[in-house]
Amino acid sequence: MHAYQVFSPAPIESHPLQPVDMPLPEPGPNQARLRVLVCGVCHTDLHIVEGDITAPRYPLTPGHQVVGKVDALGPSLSAAQPKQIQIQQRVGLPWLHWACGQCEFCQRGLENLCPQARFTGFSVNGGFAQYVLAETSYLLPLPDEIPDEQAAPLLCAGIVGYRALKKAEIQPGERVGLFGFGASAHLCLQVLRYWGCEVYVFSRSPSHRQHALALGAVQAVEPGNNPVLLDKAVVFAPAGQVVIQALEAIRPGGIVSINAIHMSDIPAFPYAKLWGERQLRSVANATYQDGEEFLALAVAANLRATVNLYPFSQANAALEDLKYSRFDGQAVLRVS
Ligand SMILES: [Zn+2]
Numbered sequence: 001m002h003a004y005q006v007f008s009p010a011p012i013e014s015h016p017l018q019p020v021d022m023p024l025p026e027p028g029p030n031q032a033r034l035r036v037l038v039c040g041v042c043h044t045d046l047h048i049v050e051g052d053i054t055a056p057r058y059p060l061t062p063g064h065q066v067v068g069k070v071d072a073l074g075p076s077l078s079a080a081q082p083k084q085i086q087i088q089q090r091v092g093l094p095w096l097h098w099a100c101g102q103c104e105f106c107q108r109g110l111e112n113l114c115p116q117a118r119f120t121g122f123s124v125n126g127g128f129a130q131y132v133l134a135e136t137s138y139l140l141p142l143p144d145e146i147p148d149e150q151a152a153p154l155l156c157a158g159i160v161g162y163r164a165l166k167k168a169e170i171q172p173g174e175r176v177g178l179f180g181f182g183a184s185a186h187l188c189l190q191v192l193r194y195w196g197c198e199v200y201v202f203s204r205s206p207s208h209r210q211h212a213l214a215l216g217a218v219q220a221v222e223p224g225n226n227p228v229l230l231d232k233a234v235v236f237a238p239a240g241q242v243v244i245q246a247l248e249a250i251r252p253g254g255i256v257s258i259n260a261i262h263m264s265d266i267p268a269f270p271y272a273k274l275w276g277e278r279q280l281r282s283v284a285n286a287t288y289q290d291g292e293e294f295l296a297l298a299v300a301a302n303l304r305a306t307v308n309l310y311p312f313s314q315a316n317a318a319l320e321d322l323k324y325s326r327f328d329g330q331a332v333l334r335v336s
């Protein structure tokens, strides 16, 4: 099978993803093999390929927003599977690939924090390939209403964004600021509007600000220009300075949640900016339940991702375009 692998992290301009021929992977116990239809391209993939985040293994196939059809099943050893996965079923393989189920975090329903968790396209090979292995208990059955290329962005940008909204404890009708406006934010905006919130978008990109207005943001401005006092804010931009701008924009008692796996240092700031029971929270990965809840919400709220389709052979180009914000919304590779 064909796959794109990174052997050694390097700037995307040097095309670190290399086409390789690999043997078809064989599913082990409790695993499924998926024939990949499409795979979303996430900022985390860029961080892994460029080495901002070091994966535990190279060479590595990135890609963790995989829409595929189950093509083979390994022997089923565990009786406690949340969903019965069938051959030919269309499923989503998200970032959380596997968690131990035994540790204190898993026992509390926080498997996103499991110290032994494995992540798709990071600890194990991901979906920039014609076939990929998955643990059946972590596969998300996809609603029929959602086409392949629309489903891919939901699997990380959507689900992790949804967790960030939960962490910000958004209430209906609140004024919410989104700092940075890429794949995750453009889906969060639609969820917030479905919840009756007023959404204010902060982005340095004129194109992303236009995109936000077209999707129903009340205002879209440059960061630092704060039109109103916000109840809540979500930071998507991986720049520590933006966290402070978000804190400055919320009311006492407000919450800023940070939806970023990698971020530059947050500069020192006076305690007065946090004073007044403002809260700052990070968001790490997502749970299986987040995935189930969000896919149901995506159907109910009729979410529409802005998708930029790339042929499989253009994996490097898709990541480079992402790096330079050359498109709105989400890049998706059509694999087969
Ligand atoms: Zn991601």
Ligand SMILES: [Zn+2]
Pocket (backbone or CB within 6 Å): 099, 100, 101, 102, 103, 104, 105, 106, 107, 111, 114, 115, 116, 117
């Ligand atoms: Zn665990």
